[in-house]
Amino acid sequence: ATHISDEAGLRGFSEAMDMWTAFQTKTQGLSQSLSSQLRLILTPTQSTRLSGSFRTGKRLNIKKIIPYIASSYKRDKIWMRRSIPSKRAYQILLCVDDSSSMGDNSSGRLALESLVMVTRALTTLEVGQVGVLGFGTDVFVAHELTEPLASHDAGARILQRFTFDQQGTDMCRLLRTTIDHFAAARLTQAGAATGAEDLWQLALILSDGLVQSKDHARLRPLLRDAMEQRVMVVFIVMDDAASSSSAGVGVRGTSVLELKEARFGPDGIPVIHRYLDSFPFPYYLIVHHLDDLPSALAALLRTWFAEVNS
Amino acid sequence: MEQHTAVAEHGAQVKVTFTTTEEDIQLPEGKRQLLVPADIRRYGLSRILNSESMLDTASIPFDFLVNGSFLHTSLEDYLKANGLSIESSITLQYVRSLTPPIYEASF
Numbered sequence: 001a002t003h004i005s006d007e008a009g010l011r012g013f014s015e016a017m018d019m020w021t022a023f024q025t026k027t028q029g030l031s032q033s034l035s036s037q038l039r040l041i042l043t044p045t046q047s048t049r050l051s052g053s054f055r056t057g058k059r060l061n062i063k064k065i066i067p068y069i070a071s072s073y074k075r076d077k078i079w080m081r082r083s084i085p086s087k088r089a090y091q092i093l094l095c096v097d098d099s100s101s102m103g104d105n106s107s108g109r110l111a112l113e114s115l116v117m118v119t120r121a122l123t124t125l126e127v128g129q130v131g132v133l134g135f136g137t138d139v140f141v142a143h144e145l146t147e148p149l150a151s152h153d154a155g156a157r158i159l160q161r162f163t164f165d166q167q168g169t170d171m172c173r174l175l176r177t178t179i180d181h182f183a184a185a186r187l188t189q190a191g192a193a194t195g196a197e198d199l200w201q202l203a204l205i206l207s208d209g210l211v212q213s214k215d216h217a218r219l220r221p222l223l224r225d226a227m228e229q230r231v232m233v234v235f236i237v238m239d240d241a242a243s244s245s246s247a248g249v250g251v252r253g254t255s256v257l258e259l260k261e262a263r264f265g266p267d268g269i270p271v272i273h274r275y276l277d278s279f280p281f282p283y284y285l286i287v288h289h290l291d292d293l294p295s296a297l298a299a300l301l302r303t304w305f306a307e308v309n310s
Numbered sequence: 311m312e313q314h315t316a317v318a319e320h321g322a323q324v325k326v327t328f329t330t331t332e333e334d335i336q337l338p339e340g341k342r343q344l345l346v347p348a349d350i351r352r353y354g355l356s357r358i359l360n361s362e363s364m365l366d367t368a369s370i371p372f373d374f375l376v377n378g379s380f381l382h383t384s385l386e387d388y389l390k391a392n393g394l395s396i397e398s399s400i401t402l403q404y405v406r407s408l409t410p411p412i413y414e415a416s417f
């Protein structure tokens with residue numbers, strides 16, 4: 001589905017431009033659907049929290065009751081109110097798998113179409129900065145967070161970078177780089193911010209989900225790190241099992257949902273497990289068709305915000 | 311772009327697709343793709359195919375063909391010899407073996 005157009009290992013600019021336009025046209029409806037769903041989730045108009053000390057309000061603050069009685073009912077600011085939500089600013093990194101496993105089937109194409117769709121939805125929303133990273137054996141910045149991403153040109157320059165010929169999928173390096181990138185971006189943002197904004201950082205990984213299983217354990221502390229730094233990581237597994245393999249073997253691909261792995265125990269007896277059983281990402285969703293992505297992503301983010309706010 | 315060589319680290323896995331032309335030992339569709347240790351050879355692959363969760367055939371010795379030639383090395387050596395990376399998926403055609411499966415065998 002994809003090929004390299006010039007010696008630099010980059011797709012030609014005009015080809016990338018055509019791709020961007022084609023993907024944008026194809027995903028327009030989905031993009032609009034995603035942006036309207038995300039608007040409700042990412043920009044709350046009403047806070048879900050009750051707080052403060054007031055003479056009237058919505059709910060009693062239990063901690064204030066005893067001082068209230070002890071003060072002979074003089075310290076009567078015992079009510080909590082719904083606070084005005086603070087304005088949220090987002091920094092969102094879309095991390096696209098550029099490894100060659102993505103190019104062996106149509107996962108690569110699905111990832112690029114999703115990238116265009118999600119990027120369009122986010123830029124329409126104007127919720128903050130959007131950046132794009134590519135990863136394989138190495139991590140590269142395809143689009144800086146601080147750069148505007150509204151034009152076709154900017155989009156085409158991103159697509160140029162993805163050729164799916166990196167010879168490994170180093171997810172640990174991706175997470176490390178993402179955390180560092182966000183830490184630096186938070187500092188930049190803090191310098192420029194008005195102070196009233198609440199900064200949220202979100203990484204969306206678009207990948208076929210094939211990570212060396214021995215890395216699963218190494219990823220866990222990194223995911224904890226991300227959580228402590230208040231970086232949310234969502235893994236979107238591009239699972240194109242429905243389409244036939246382009247490798248020419250004529251075998252229908254197995255969905256990553258059913259994919260198994262074989263290991264040998266110390267006794268030399270093979271043991272077979274479901275690959276996803278050790279998959280370390282707590283927030284992941286599996287996308288078989290592009291059409292599934294808007295509601296699946298919205299539902300996942302809604303769940304996450306509900307957990308964060310509870 | 312710099313090309314990284316396909317040297318598999320210890321514990322690395324490769325994705326394989328099993329195929330066969332022998333009707334009586336076909337795997338169901340959902341079991342044909344599998345992640346296996348990259349340092350696996352014919353003997354280990356045979357054990358996996360024979361295992362309960364695969365063909366459940368206990369002890370048929372198998373030979374494996376990759377791109378029409380018999381696999382005589384580990385999968386990672388095969389990849390290395392062919393300039394392929396650990397990202398590649400390998401299609402393995404299995405056939406009943408005419409040579410007994412000896413672990414110490416040179417292939």
Ligand SMILES: [Mg+2]
Nearest residue numbers: 099101102169
């Ligand atoms: Mg890969």
